[in-house]
Amino acid sequence: MTRHFLVDTDLSQSEQNEVLDLALELKKAPYSASTYAGEGTGRKTVAVIFDKTSTRTRVSFATGIADLGGVPLIIGSGESQLGHKESITDTARVLERMVSTIVWRTYAQAGLEEMAAASSVPVINALSDDYHPCQLLADLLTIREHKGKLAGLTMAYFGDAANNMANSYLLAGVTAGMHVRIAGPEGYLPEQRIVDAANKRAVETGGSVLITTDPA
Known part of the structure; x- marks a missing residue:
């Protein structure tokens, strides 16, 4: 079953701790993991879709994907048919055949949920009107670093x-x-x-x- 990260509670407490533990390891050794290196039958392209403008989110996702051995495919607003000439479901079915993960910074949470329901690859919420779960992982990491x-x-x-x-x-x-x-x-x-x-x-x-x- 494909796991998605659309809202903070998609991770259990133990899973959240596991993510933060790994993040601490990667901060010490940024190139020690190669999750998206595409070994064997793996695919290494990650679609990073931005309906909303961004600086930090765009750069951090692109850099993180690259540091993990992947290739970020940045798709800006107006650069695709998503939500215009093609439905979200159709877009998900196209992307899942070509990328290993879909990251989407968008407006309605319902759009992310529709994308995830139609996608066989993980969908990650890079910000929606309702939630910003990746930002909170970063904030919690900082708190843990300072407070232990x-x-x-x-x-x-x-x-x-x-x-x-x-x-x-x-x-x-x-x-x-x-x-x-x-x-x-x-x-x-x-x-x-x-x-x-x-x-x-x-x-x-x-x-x-x-x-x-x-x-x-």
Whole structure:
């Protein structure tokens, strides 16, 4: 069964730890792994699709793929038929025959879900309107490097929290076993479905959730 990474909770707590452990190893020895080198029958091209403009996400994905022995195929907005003359499902069926992975920075989460449902190769969410899971892996790695652990720590988010970053802080944080505190004004807090998903994961990991309008 093909695994996709569309939302932070697509990784369990142990899988998230495994990813972060590997990330630490690769920071020490960036060229020590060659996942996309295309040995045997493997394929090494990764489609990296950008509906939204980007600097850091584009460069980091392209560099990471190259450092792992792969070739990033960058497809910018307006450079394909995706969502215009060809459906998302048709695009997935075309790409899966030519690339090993699909990375997509887009708008609607539903588009990513449709792409994943039609694709036999992994689809990775490089940002959507609802979630930014790869950014959170990077943030959690930084926290772990400075604090030495994640589980049991408290992480606070202040401000406009009706967005993809607050959603991912909630879900990724509790997946790590953290106590996540979200403070924002009325009308700018995470949707209840996100809070419910975070609470469900927190029960499994020992984390906790607090949503409040009180910054104190």
